[in-house]
Amino acid sequence: MYQVRVLVLCGAHPLYTNWTAPRSTFTSLLPRAKDRHWSLLLHQGLPLNNMAIFAKAPTTCVSFLLPGPVIIQTDEASSEVLYPNYQNCWSLREKTRGRKKAAILQPGISKDLEKVKAGVGINSSDEVDFFVLLDNVAAEQVHSLLSCPALKRFAQMIEQRAVDTALYMLQEEDxxxxxxxxxxxxxxxxxxxxxxxxxxxxxxxxxxxxxxxxxxxxxxxxxxxxxxxxxxxxxxxxxxxxxxxxxxxxxxxxxxxxxxxxxxxxxxxxxxxxxxxxxxxxxxxxxxxxxxxxxxxxxxxxxxxxx
Known part of the structure; x- marks a missing residue:
């Protein structure tokens, strides 16, 4: 548990732009002006997906001097429910680990992964999967980073194969x-x-x-x-x-x-x-x-x- 008096919020420019509609909806539920900064706090954290950001992205930072101490509750990682808790759910970790290895070996997925690796210039022996590739494609698009032409050319294939891999790991009928x-x-x-x-x-x-x-x-x-x-x-x-x-x-x-x-x-x-x-x-x-x-x-x- 922590007490906070100064709140500094930082987020990428596209984050604020992409969340215009939800931001206006949620802000309307916070009628008092002094509460409006909490609206921004909640929005900044919400869309931060599981991305690997390998370059600096333009950001916006806002500081607030709070009227009094704010209590921030913390808990053990084992209690986390806002994402699939692979580290603390043994059965889930073992099930998805085996399925991920099997998914990568599927003929279509395996062939397309080698094609993308060759096109981008990644060694075939390097442990890179479609999740890592998708994170980089998304980072380039969302944060206006310098784009890799070869990666951009395979963007649609990368996204589709990432979905295919995820569905193989976490099957809808399971x-x-x-x-x-x-x-x-x-x-x-x-x-x-x-x-x-x-x-x-x-x-x-x-x-x-x-x-x-x-x-x-x-x-x-x-x-x-x-x-x-x-x-x-x-x-x-x-x-x-x-x-x-x-x-x-x-x-x-x-x-x-x-x-x-x-x-x-x-x-x-x-x-x-x-x-x-x-x-x-x-x-x-x-x-x-x-x-x-x-x-x-x-x-x-x-x-x-x-x-």
Whole structure:
């Protein structure tokens, strides 16, 4: 736990540009002028995907002298749920490690990887995969870095093969794999919705907004769980928004889902405005409690130790 008096925010210029619409939406939920800097803080962190930035990018920094100490809570890495926690979920790590090795050996993926390596000038023996290549393509595009013509020429192939590799590692039909990847986070989101819709929740205890900073590798399995994955790598500054509504007369609750600014119809929902119970039914297939998550993550290790 840390106390902060001076807050310095730094972010790439494209970040501020790409998040114009969501920024205006979230700022409207913070009516007091003195709170508006928190809006910026939350946005700056949100789209920072798992990128390898190998050159300096133009940035903007803003400093704030806070009126009083601000408490920043910290926790152990083992409790992290905003990205697939490979380091602390043994079963997930072992499952995806083996699948990644197998994916790279698939004829189409392997052939295209060698083609890109040769075209870019990377030794065939170097351990470079499509994830690393995609990180560099994205860094060049988003941060206006000096572009490698050869890498740019293969950009579409790199993105598609990165998606193919990710889907091979975290297969859509593998329910337990998705549960281990994002189940605890879905459980957290599920709890937020249930608390907001619970008539016994005091009005002052209901939050208007929950905002989480995640990664592209978090969005993909969540999109799979909701049945809206478009088989494209999440673009820079992509956002997934769940809006909760209550009908004024019937008092029924509904959820409206947006991905990257576009309305979506989740799996099991009859329309874009989805009844809350149906939306929760879809989430419940993949949402897991901390207890079940621990069991899933340790079961393969337990079996191995037993042998």
């Amino acid at each position: 329910r337990e794999g998705i549960q281990m990847a994002v189940g605890p986070f879905l459980h957290l989101l599920e709890g937020n919705l249930l608390k907001a819709a619970d008539p016994t929740t005091p009005s002052g205890k209901t939050r208007k907004l929950y905002l989480y900073a995640t990664h592209d590798v978090t969005l993909m399995p969540i999109l799979m769980a909701l049945g809206i994955f478009d088989h494209k790598w999440p673009p820079f500054a992509a956002d997934l928004t769940m809006e909760l509504y209550q009908h004024q007369e019937s008092k029924e609750w509904f959820v409206q889902l947006y991905y990257h600014g576009e309305e979506q119809v989740p799996r099991g929902c009859p329309d874009k405005l989805c009844p809350l119970d149906k939306f929760l039914n879809t989430m419940s297939l993949y949402a897991v409690s901390p207890e079940k998550y621990h069991m899933l993550c340790s079961q393969a290790q337990t079996m191995e130790l037993g042998e």
